[in-house]
Amino acid sequence: MASSAAPSLKAVLDRVQGATERSGRNLQEIRVVAASKTKSVSALRQVYDAGHRFFGENYVQELLQKAPQLPDDIEWHLIGNLQSNKVKPLIAGVPNLACVETVDDEKIANLLDRAVATVGRKPLKVFVQVNTSGETSKFGVEPAVCVDLVKHITNCPNLEFSGLMTIGMLDYSSTPENFKMLSNCRSEVCKALGIPETQCELSMGMTGDFEQAIEMGSTNVRIGTAIFGAREYPTKDEK
Template identity: 90%
Template sequence: MASASASASANAVVERVQQAAERCGRNVEEVRVVAASKTKPVSALRQVYDAGLRCFGENYVQELLQKSPQLPHDVEWHLIGNLQTNKVKPLIAGVPNLACVETVDDEKIANLLDRAVANVGRKPLKVFVQVNTSGETSKFGVEPAQCVDLVKHITNCPNLEFCGLMTIGMLDYSSTPENFKTLSNCRTEVCKALGISETQCKLSMGMTGDFEQAIEMGSTNVRIGTAIFGAREYPPKEEK
C-alpha cells in the first residue's frame, strides 16, 4: 500500500516544501528533499524516483549496498544514519554514486572516510557534521561547542568536502525550535571561524513531523520518510 502511493506522496511533499519556502520568502531551489527510504523496498524507491526525486537517504550501510545497484546511476545517495568504523571501506567501495555522508561526528570517522576515498580514487566526498543539539545521550553527534574544531579538521582532509551541519531532533522525531536554533547558531560560529558565507554551509534538519518549521528556520536539506513512503516496515521479531 505504501509503495502504491509513494509517487503521489512524493509529489505532495514537494508541494508542501514549495509552500513552506514561499511562506518565509525563500527560494525553493535552496531546499532539497532527501527521501529517507529506510526499510522500504526498491519498488517504492523507483516510484519516488519516477516522481522526480533524485536524492535518497539510507540509515544502514548494508541496506544502501543492496539498493544502490538496483536504481539508476543518477540517484544521489546520502548516508543519514550513524556510520560504524568497520563499514567505512565497504560503503565507499560499494556505492560509487554516494553523494554525501551526513553523520560525521568525530575525527576518527573523518580520517577513515578520507583514506577510503583516496584508496578508490573517486572525487572528494561531501560530508556534513552531525551535531547533538538536544543533549540527549541516546543521540549521536558532536557537542555544539566542539563543532568548529571538527569542521576545521575536515577542511584539512583533502578527500572530503565539508558541506554543512546536520541534526536529529528530539527522541520522538519532532524537533523543538530550540534544536533548530542551536544548529543555526553552530552554522554562524562555523562560518565565522572559516571565513565563509552562510550559504556555503547547508543545514540538514527537519523530518516528516517538522520539516515545514525547519524550512522556515533555514533548513536546506529535509529528510522525509514517513510522509513519502508511509510508516517504516520492520520484519516481525521471532518468538523466543
C-alpha cells in the same frame, strides 16, 4: 504502499514549496532527501520514476543492497550513524554516494578520507552531525566542539565539508530550540572558516517538522514516512 509513493511525494513537495514561500526563500535552496529506510527497491523506483533523485539510507547494509539495483544518477545520502568497519564497504560499494550526513568524530573523518582516496573518486561531501538536544541516546558532536571537527575535515583533502546536521527531539515540542542551536553552530563555523553562511548547509527536519525546519533555515530535509508511509521494521535491524 508503493502505489501511493508518487502522489505522496508530490504532496510533500507542495508543502515544501509552501514553507519556502512563507519564509521568503528560494525553492532551489531546499533539497528533499527521500528517507527510504526499510523500504523496498520497487517503492524507491516509483519515487525515482516520479522524477526524484535524492535518497537517504540509515544503514550501510541496506544501501549496499539497494544502490546496485537502482539507476546510478541517484544521489545517495547516508543519514544514519556510520560505524568504522562499514566505511570501506560503503565507499567501495556505492560510487554514486553524494554525501555522508553523520560525521561526528575525527576517526570517521579520517577513515572516509582514506577510503575515498583509495577508490579514486571525487571528494565526498560530508555534514557534521551535531547533538543539539543533549540526549545521550543521540549521536553527534557536542555543539561546543563543532568548530574543531569542521576544521579537521577541511584539512582532509578527499572530503568536502558541506554543512551541519541534527536530528533533534522526536516529540517535536522543543525542536525549535534544537534548530536554533544548529543555526547558531553554523554562524560560529562560518565565522571560524571565514565563509558566508550560504556555503554551509543545514540538514534538519523530518516528516513531523520539516515545514518548520525550512522556515528556520534548513536547506536539506530528510523525509520518510510522509513519502513512503510507515516504516516496516525487520525483527532485527541490519546494521
